[in-house]
Amino acid sequence: MNSVLAIKDEILLLVNQAMIDFENITEAAWNDKPQPHKWSKKELLGHLIDSASNNIRRLIVSQYEQEVKIIYHQDEWVAYQNYQSVNIAEVKSLWKLLNYQISRVIENIPEEKLQNTCDTGKGKTELHSLSFYIEDYLVHLKYHLNQITA
Numbered sequence: 001m002n003s004v005l006a007i008k009d010e011i012l013l014l015v016n017q018a019m020i021d022f023e024n025i026t027e028a029a030w031n032d033k034p035q036p037h038k039w040s041k042k043e044l045l046g047h048l049i050d051s052a053s054n055n056i057r058r059l060i061v062s063q064y065e066q067e068v069k070i071i072y073h074q075d076e077w078v079a080y081q082n083y084q085s086v087n088i089a090e091v092k093s094l095w096k097l098l099n100y101q102i103s104r105v106i107e108n109i110p111e112e113k114l115q116n117t118c119d120t121g122k123g124k125t126e127l128h129s130l131s132f133y134i135e136d137y138l139v140h141l142k143y144h145l146n147q148i149t150a
Helices: 005-022 027-031 041-064 074-081 088-107 130-149
Strands: 117-119 127-129
Touching (some): 005 088, 041 088, 041 117, 041 130
């Protein structure tokens, strides 16, 4: 039995609950920037889209290519995609679907591939296993969902 299936299930539960919770957030609240250099709730959700995209790539590529370097510059990703100007319904839909996809990817990783590694270091080598990235994704997801819905 794949040891990360419980995490996959928890991701799906979080996403489904968040989609309900998101209905209580007004358009103004989605767009409000606490400070000019801080992300709005909409940009935080965009950041979670980017995180899902990058982690999907890590989880797939690292199954067939060991120690591949996949670096993610989060501020650039949010800025260049200009989530602040996108309709929130589109941002929510994309986030939900990418999390359904990452859950499918997690579910299909063979147990023996979970210790394969990926390098995310921006100037130095920073190798972690696929298991680590899956666990870390869940922690990261919870952290930012709490920021958005609190």
